[in-house]
Amino acid sequence: MKRTGVADLPLHGGRAPRWLFNRMVRLCRAISLVILEEYGRREFLRRLADPFWFQALGCVLGFDWHSSGLTTTVCGALKEALSPLASEAGIFICGGKGRASLRTPEEILTYAERFGLPESFKDFPEISRLSAKVDNTALQDGYTLYHHTFIFTVDGYWTVVQQGMNEVTSYARRYHWLGEKVKDMVEEPHSGIATVKTENEVLDLTATTSRSVREAICNLLKQSPDRLFKEIEKVKYELPRRHSLSERDLLPRGLDRVLISAYENPPANFKEVLKIRGLGPRNLRALTLVSELIYDLQASREDPARFAFAHGGKDGHPFPVDRRTYDESIAFLEEALSRARVGLNDKLSALKRLGSLFRN
Known part of the structure; x- marks a missing residue:
């Protein structure tokens, strides 16, 4: 667990x-x-x-x-x-x-x-x-x-x-x-x-490797909106090849309101950034791209998900069945069900499903 x-x-x-x-x-x-x-x-x-x-x-x-x-x-x-x-x-x-x-x-x-x-x-x-x-x-x-x-x-x-x-x-x-x-x-x-x-395309600002980008976004939002938009204008002409970017990525709808709100109440940390009213995925993505280009940083673009299964697979993929863990899971559920305060039919149906899993 x-x-x-x-x-x-x-x-x-x-x-x-x-x-x-x-x-x-x-x-x-x-x-x-x-x-x-x-x-x-x-x-x-x-x-x-x-x-x-x-x-x-x-x-x-x-x-x-x-x-x-x-x-x-x-x-x-x-x-x-x-x-x-x-x-x-x-x-x-x-x-x-x-x-x-x-x-x-x-x-x-x-x-x-x-x-x-x-x-x-x-x-x-x-x-x-x-x-x-x-x-x-x-x-x-x-x-x-x-x-x-x-x-x-x-x-x-x-x-x-x-x-x-x-x-x-x-x-x-x-x-x-x-x-x-x-x-x-x-x-x-x-x-x-x-x-x-x-997924192939992921922006993971929660990754440890994205910490510097999160800090850069906080610093970026403390600057005046006018200055930020001037920086964005410069960035338009320096779009790097490592990302597929367009002007729409840098200037999504509502970004001006987000920048004004952040300037009036500067966020102390990234948690405060996420609380900004109107800040959605596209706005945060734009701020990430600008921060990366201005400060020469790189946010994580690896999907944090990993391939994994509870008990393995019968054909050995992604790994052989872990019989001990499998048996412990079944034993726990069988014990729970045997003591559960439910009707006999419900218990029998559930135990039959568990027994079938065990036999297979």
């Missing part, structure tokens, strides 16, 4: 039928309560922050293993299963898909007020917003966020599960955050990234 990060899934239409979703909620509640009882809230969040365990949970619940809908459905089932037990379990699940994601900060504050949580919990709405801004703007991998779930505990631990869509490739990418592992919200905040597909 040490890896967190990203998973790529193909986009599938439709939704889980109500008869299946109702059962998913019941089974999800049972598995969650067993984990909370046996291992505690902190370990529960660690498991949700592991893309492999999260994927396995979706499979056990009966959802398509390779569908992008697994993310939204599992998060929805978790929310419906545990929200009525928030006071008992000490777990609070906020956000969701589409418009529900925009209500995440409001839901966090509502829980904090309802249960009289300490003043420190009021920072969580900002953490929620910033995690979304990082994966949508600071990490430009071609995926636009449309799902955001923020989960936190009464002990002050938190995790984020969010997903973006690439309309060109018809894939979705899932991002996992684990609060206790995050040392810096804008520098490699994912403690590990796993995926089945990497």
